[in-house]
Amino acid sequence: MAEQARAPQAEQPGKRPILPIFKLEPKPHLVGIKCSGCGAVFLDVKRLACSKCGAAGPFHNVPLSTKGKVWVFSVIHQSFPGIKTPYITAIIDLPEGVSVKSNLVDVDPLELQKNPQKAFGMPVELVASVVAKDRQGNEVVAFQFRPSAN
Numbered sequence: 001m002a003e004q005a006r007a008p009q010a011e012q013p014g015k016r017p018i019l020p021i022f023k024l025e026p027k028p029h030l031v032g033i034k035c036s037g038c039g040a041v042f043l044d045v046k047r048l049a050c051s052k053c054g055a056a057g058p059f060h061n062v063p064l065s066t067k068g069k070v071w072v073f074s075v076i077h078q079s080f081p082g083i084k085t086p087y088i089t090a091i092i093d094l095p096e097g098v099s100v101k102s103n104l105v106d107v108d109p110l111e112l113q114k115n116p117q118k119a120f121g122m123p124v125e126l127v128a129s130v131v132a133k134d135r136q137g138n139e140v141v142a143f144q145f146r147p148s149a150n
Contacts, residue, residue, distance in 0.1 A: 018142040028128035033059040041096045066126040068092040106146040
């Protein structure tokens with residue numbers, strides 16, 4: 001009996017994180033790696049050696065906090081065509097001792113530019129949003145930060 005040729009199955013459309021350090025399950029969060037020797041945490045998915053103690057590992061994945069504080073920010077007024085300006089980009093310090101660059105949302109860029117003291121040290125929380133679709137129709141999800149109560 002001849003076997004019937006099987007058509008390749010299409011991948012189910014779904015949500016895809018924009019970067020390997022961003023995980024969507026069980027709820028959106030960033031991941032880092034932790035040095036087993038000294039406990040230093042890095043915002044990486046792969047590392048050959050610890051830059052704090054020099055150990056060659058092992059390293060293990062750790063979930064990072066979804067809350068942090070704004071260290072520094074910039075209001076962007078010019079960008080690529082199709083990118084709405086102005087917007088705010090910032091460096092966010094997380095409690096684990098790592099910093100991540102991200103956009104701030106739910107903040108008026110022009111108001112923040114007039115009163116920048118409001119931003120420095122501002123408590124923020126991670127949010128996820130769909131920013132595009134890939135060629136296979138999957139939603140591409142990015143992380144951003146917005147002001148939080150604490």
